Amino acid sequence: xxxxxxxxxxxxxxxxxxxxxxxxxxxxxxxxxxxxxxxxxxxxxxxxxxxxxxxxxxxxxxxxxxxxxxxxxxxxxxxxxxxxxxxxxxxxxxxxxxxxxxxxxxxxxxxxxxxxxxxxxxxxxxxxxxxxxxxxxxxxxxxxxxxxxxxxxxxx
Numbered sequence: 001x002x003x004x005x006x007x008x009x010x011x012x013x014x015x016x017x018x019x020x021x022x023x024x025x026x027x028x029x030x031x032x033x034x035x036x037x038x039x040x041x042x043x044x045x046x047x048x049x050x051x052x053x054x055x056x057x058x059x060x061x062x063x064x065x066x067x068x069x070x071x072x073x074x075x076x077x078x079x080x081x082x083x084x085x086x087x088x089x090x091x092x093x094x095x096x097x098x099x100x101x102x103x104x105x106x107x108x109x110x111x112x113x114x115x116x117x118x119x120x121x122x123x124x125x126x127x128x129x130x131x132x133x134x135x136x137x138x139x140x141x142x143x144x145x146x147x148x149x150x151x152x153x154x155x156x
Contacts, residue, residue, distance in 0.1 A: 001112060004132045005101045011139065012097040018147055020090045027086055036076065038146045042089050043081030044072055045142055049096040051075075052135050055116045056103050059128045065115040067123075097139075104132055 019027075019042065030037045036044065051070040058066040081089055112129040119125075126134075141155035 001104050001107060001109075001129065001132060004136055005104045008097060008104075008136055008139070009101045011136070011143070012094055012101070015143055015147070015150070016090060016094040019093075020087075022146075024086055028082060030082075037082055039084070039086060039089055040076050040081045041142050041145050042093055043076050043079055043084070045139060046081075046089070046093050046096055047072065047075040047079065048135070048138060049093070049100060052131060053096065053100050053103065055118070055131055056100065056107070056128055059114050059116040059131075060107065060111045065117045065123075065125055067117040067119070069118065069120055100135075 022038065027039045027042075028037050030040075048070065051068060055066070055068050058068065107128070113127050115125045115127060116131060117123050117125055118131075137153060137155050140151035140153045143150050144153070
């Protein structure tokens with residue numbers, strides 16, 4: 001898990017600076033009404049981080065795999081990121097990712113293989129370790145939408 005937290009910490013501290021320098025007009029512009037702006041993509045990353053943080057913590061102590069679903073469009077709309085101050089969005093993203101690093105760094109090795117259910121209609125049991133690795137891949141995928149060609153990654 002150390003490689004995951006090292007990479008996540010590096011990405012967070014490096015990209016928070018780059019994203020904070022984006023012009024507001026570029027950050028808030030919607031490519032079309034049905035697509036998220038870069039600010040909303042960043043909001044989605046906050047929501048994803050918060051849901052995964054809960055998985056990383058609850059998955060360690062629940063007696064049966066906790067079911068923690070994430071409805072991304074609902075969360076982005078409910079949080080109204082498009083109208084949130086950009087500085088709040090940047091800072092929230094940075095802080096929640098640094099918190100994830102602390103939680104993963106503090107996690108006992110024996111908890112890496114504990115299961116979490118991310119399924120909506122049917123169980124989708126995944127290990128905390130798999131979720132942590134996938135979280136970083138997912139993060140890179142969406143950071144490429146904010147700052148193109150940042151990472152050489154293909155994500156489902």
